[in-house]
Amino acid sequence: MTADAVTDFYTGRRMRGLDRAVEILDYLRRKRRPARPNEIAIGIKAPKSTTYELINLLIKAGIVEYADKEGRVFLGRKLYFLGLAYQTQFDLTRECKAFLDHLAEATHETSQLCMLDGNKYTVAMMREGVRPFRISSDVGERIPITWTASGRLLVSHMSDEEILAFIPDEDFTLPNGSRLTPEKFLADVARARTARFYSFDSLADNFTHCFAAPVYQEGEICVATLCLIAPREDAARNYERYRAALTQSARELSEKLGLTPLKFSKSGVA
Structure with a gap:
């Protein structure tokens, strides 16, 4: 595999991961309630392993937060501050x-x-x-x-x-x-x-x-x-x-x- 092909492969993976992350956020917004990662994976028709990995990354970034002790997650407060910045601009x-x-x-x-x-x-x-x-x-x-x-x-x-x-x-x-x-x-x-x-x-x-x-x-x-x-x-x-x-x-x-x-x-x- 050439260097360009390797670059394209990993770029494609990152783009698909970004698309999935956006799907996770959009799913939670549509549902307007917390959901378990397993439910989210089914809802966006994504592999469970990928969904769990992306949710963990979103939690670390503060974009998604745990909503209860049952492992449900919902949109995080960082999105609120991002929204405020969007409104001012x-x-x-x-x-x-x-x-x-x-x-x-x-x-x-x-x-x-x-x-x-x-x-x-x-x-x-x-x-x-x-x-x-x-x-x-x-x-x-x-x-x-x-x-x-x-x-x-x-x-x-x-x-x-x-x-x-x-x-x-x-x-x-x-x-x-x-x-x-x-x-x-x-x-x-x-x-x-x-x-x-x-x-x-x-x-x-x-x-x-x-x-x-x-x-x-x-x-x-x-x-x-x-x-x-x-x-x-x-x-x-x-x-x-x-x-x-x-x-x-x-x-x-x-x-x-x-x-x-x-x-x-x-x-x-x-």
Whole structure:
């Protein structure tokens, strides 16, 4: 075996090990609870020996920690500090807090920053509105793109073929068990792309309406959405006011992130 071949072999092993380590962290995040190494190995379909070895390395680095005396492990506190460092550097999450606060105060409704996490939708940040009852979502939970108003905008830069290749077929099954046809979803995306806005009655419950407006960064790709979640009656009564407040905030946030007002006005945003 040549020196180059040996180097490629060990580089390949390191890359596979890194991929497995990321899979371990992602598995724990999805489960949102501690798990035994054996369970993790089964969950990510990896050899048990490899999984145990990687978990031990992650524990030594403080990225994973023991959660109980039964040997279960969970995400470590070092990830929290890494996340704080990310927030201070990443313009979107740093700039977004003031906009979420403003929207929640101006409308009294729950405001959210939503993003893609792989081929799923997730709520990245949230501010609850001032209401007698609580309207909220689990921050970080991964949800099928097709279930959400934001999802129509978050994939709007893709072609129809790219969208269908990106979204798993099973995600076209809605929470009530019915199936959304790909053709209907693509038509929704086309309307959202043109309007730079989308809203509908939530598919996850029977009492809320979701408003979503796109946040752009350095181009025409929607990197996130600002959202409002309101009771359906209030959403209908205040529809134009909520839409105006949301699209204005999304436009201002996009401008802060580097998309000029001129580019926005050319796109037809009201």
